[in-house]
Amino acid sequence: MLLRRSGENQSEDYNLGVITEADEGRVGIDREDILLEIAGAVVNGDPQSLEQVRKTGAEFLGEQALADAIAVAAGFNGITKVANATGLPLDAETETTTVLMREQTRIDQFADSYKANQF
Amino acid sequence: MPTNQLYADQKLPVRGSIQASHQEGIAGFGSAGTWFDGAQRIAMLRAVRQAGQCLLCQQRKQSLSPYTLQGVHEHDGELPDNVIEVVHRIKTDSGRLTRRWFDRVIQTGLSEPEYVEIVSLVATSIILDSFALGIGAGLISPPAAQAGQPTREVNKEVFDGGAWVPIMDVVQEETDTGLPSAPNIFRSMGLVPAAIAHFFGVMRAHYSLSELDFALSRSQIELIAARVSSLNQCFY
Numbered sequence: 001m002l003l004r005r006s007g008e009n010q011s012e013d014y015n016l017g018v019i020t021e022a023d024e025g026r027v028g029i030d031r032e033d034i035l036l037e038i039a040g041a042v043v044n045g046d047p048q049s050l051e052q053v054r055k056t057g058a059e060f061l062g063e064q065a066l067a068d069a070i071a072v073a074a075g076f077n078g079i080t081k082v083a084n085a086t087g088l089p090l091d092a093e094t095e096t097t098t099v100l101m102r103e104q105t106r107i108d109q110f111a112d113s114y115k116a117n118q119f
Numbered sequence: 120m121p122t123n124q125l126y127a128d129q130k131l132p133v134r135g136s137i138q139a140s141h142q143e144g145i146a147g148f149g150s151a152g153t154w155f156d157g158a159q160r161i162a163m164l165r166a167v168r169q170a171g172q173c174l175l176c177q178q179r180k181q182s183l184s185p186y187t188l189q190g191v192h193e194h195d196g197e198l199p200d201n202v203i204e205v206v207h208r209i210k211t212d213s214g215r216l217t218r219r220w221f222d223r224v225i226q227t228g229l230s231e232p233e234y235v236e237i238v239s240l241v242a243t244s245i246i247l248d249s250f251a252l253g254i255g256a257g258l259i260s261p262p263a264a265q266a267g268q269p270t271r272e273v274n275k276e277v278f279d280g281g282a283w284v285p286i287m288d289v290v291q292e293e294t295d296t297g298l299p300s301a302p303n304i305f306r307s308m309g310l311v312p313a314a315i316a317h318f319f320g321v322m323r324a325h326y327s328l329s330e331l332d333f334a335l336s337r338s339q340i341e342l343i344a345a346r347v348s349s350l351n352q353c354f355y
Contacts, residue, residue, distance in 0.1 A: 002296075002328075002341045002344065002345075003338065003341035003342055003344070003345045012338070014338070016345070019342065019345045019346050019349055020345075020349045021349070027342060029336075029338050029339060029342050030336070030338075030339065031339065032339075032342060035339055035342055035343050035346075036342070036343075036346050038253075038343065039342075039343045039346035039347045039350065040346070040350060041253070042249050042252075042253045042347070043249075043347055043350045043351065045171075045249065045252055047252070050252060050253055050255065051255065054131070054254075054255060058131075061334075062334065063130070063131050063132055064132050064334040065333075065334035065335055066131060067131040067132055067133055067134070067254060068134070068333035068334050068335050069335060069339075069343055070131075070250060070253035070254055071134070071137055071250060071253075071324070071325045071333070072325060072326055072333070072335070072340050072343045072344060072347075073249065073253065073343050073347050074245075074246050074247075074249035074250035074253055074325060075246055075250075075321075075322050075324075075325025075326045076325075076326065076343070076344045076347035076348060076351075077245055077246065077249045077347055077351065078242040078243065078245040078246035078249065078318070078321075078322065079242065079246075079304060079322055079326075080213070080347060080348050080351040080353035080355075081209050081210075081213045081238070081241060081242040081245055081351070082238055082239070082242045082304065082307055082308065082318065083304055083307065083353050083354070083355035084209070084213035084214060084216055084351065084352070084353055084355075085205075085209045085213055085216055085221075085238045085241075085242075086235075086238060086282045086283055086284055086286075086307040086308070087216075087218055087221065087282050087283035087284075088282045088286075088303050088304060088307050088354075088355045089280065089281040089282060089303060089355075090303070090354070090355060091298060091299055091302050091303050092299075093297065093298070093299070094297075094298070097297075107349075107354060108354075109352075110214070110349075110352045110353055110354035111354045112217065112218055112354065115215060115216075115217050115352075116217050116218060116219065118184075119184045119185065119186055119215050119217055
């Protein structure tokens with residue numbers, strides 16, 4: 001989760017657990033509500049949800065930022081499929097420096113070893 | 120269709136880099152790849168778009184484990200069943216794919232390089248379609264299939280990096296992002312370099328670790344990325 005490094009670069013302490021729904025509250029990023037809604041709507045692909053977030057997004061972000069947010073979400077909706085479908089391990093340095101964060105955010109539940117037992 | 124006409128009738132402003140990458144990306148389906156010809160690659164694009172209506176996929180998605188349900192995928196018969204299984208599962212339930220599932224797919228006769236090319240095509244089509252639906256546009260029409268045969272070039276510069284498939288073997292350099300110069304995600308489709316080129320030719324317009332001229336802060340971009348990754352149950 002590169003947001004962790006982004007927060008460190010800006011001396012911000014983001015609540016990353018909110019993103020994975022391991023925690024409640026706020027992440028601590030400007031306009032996070034609508035950005036998270038956009039992410040969810042793009043993954044879900046439901047036309048009505050998308051229409052709603054386009055209206056809200058245009059109002060709170062502006063049209064260019066809305067289009068850019070959709071672009072990021074669409075890109076990650078694709079690239080996560082590559083990672084999932086290849087059983088891709090973390091990069092070595094990431095694996096050693098994110099142990100605590102992965103535990104706190106419960107990202108370890110997405111690991112191949114966990115899924116193998118779960119499913 | 121000229122590059123500058125893609126998404127031209129949309130209300131939302133679409134950056135030229137995205138228009139251009141999508142134009143290249145959709146055209147890439149129509150050309151012969153490394154293991155599949157243009158007609159087969161276009162059939163995969165159609166299969167991705169039909170996967171959401173597959174009853175078996177819908178039932179599996181609702182199940183606690185997708186592996187308890189057997190059945191037949193709904194599809195138009197253009198592609199073999201094992202290819203359809205891969206296309207539909209990646210599209211509809213990639214977060215619950217396991218090594219055991221992958222091994223079974225390979226046992227049906229699909230080669231690892233063929234599998235990698237399918238992964239690239241499915242993921243590329245998901246970016247194109249997610250964006251089009253997101254901005255309220257129609258899906259981009261498939262191109263006409265071009266004549267030509269797959270190159271069947273095997274990339275031997277790969278190694279076992281702990282993924283299900285061998286990944287690209289490259290010399291790593293230090294970067295200021297904290298990530299290696301060639302992160303695993305870039306190397307994951309190393310068996311088929313053309314698959315990397317096709318996928319990242321589109322992906323680079325949507326995200327970059329640097330030089331992303333978007334009307335969002337880096338933290339806002341990473342927030343969206345992290346949320347989408349979480350929703351897709353992605354460990355990487």
